Amino acid sequence: MKTQETTTTNLADFGSRERWMLVELLTAWDKQGLPDNFYDEEVVPMMNRNSGNVFLTNSEFQVAMLNDNKLEMWHSCPNCGHEGFSEDCQINEDNECNECCEGE
Numbered sequence: 001m002k003t004q005e006t007t008t009t010n011l012a013d014f015g016s017r018e019r020w021m022l023v024e025l026l027t028a029w030d031k032q033g034l035p036d037n038f039y040d041e042e043v044v045p046m047m048n049r050n051s052g053n054v055f056l057t058n059s060e061f062q063v064a065m066l067n068d069n070k071l072e073m074w075h076s077c078p079n080c081g082h083e084g085f086s087e088d089c090q091i092n093e094d095n096e097c098n099e100c101c102e103g104e
Contacts, residue, residue, distance in 0.1 A: 006049055006050055007047065007049065008049060009044050009046050014047055017052070018047050018052065021054040022054050024069075026045075028069065029056070032070065035072050035073045039058050039059065039062060040058070041058055041060070042058055042059035043058045053065065063076075072086065073085070075090070075097070079097070080096075
């Protein structure tokens with residue numbers, strides 16, 4: 001039995017809700033541009049089948065999502081796995097997030 005990938009770039013896998021989210025995402029990109037520090041190489045839309053989130057990703061595996069109609073970077077801490085927008089997950093120069101640093 002073939003296991004299904006958690007994420008997909010195949011637009012045929014997107015439902016009506018996810019296609020509408022993609023339209024909003026692309027409209028935000030058109031009006032606002034990509035977030036600062038988001039590389040514009042091999043940018044593709046992607047959907048997480050588990051969460052239903054639709055986002056942009058690139059060749060560097062960076063993620064940009066809508067946050068209150070603003071296109072922003074989505075951060076993932078490589079140490080603890082904490083995720084979020086910059087107000088929730090700030091990665092520092094030691095490659096740790098605010099959650100990792102709270103115990104210090």
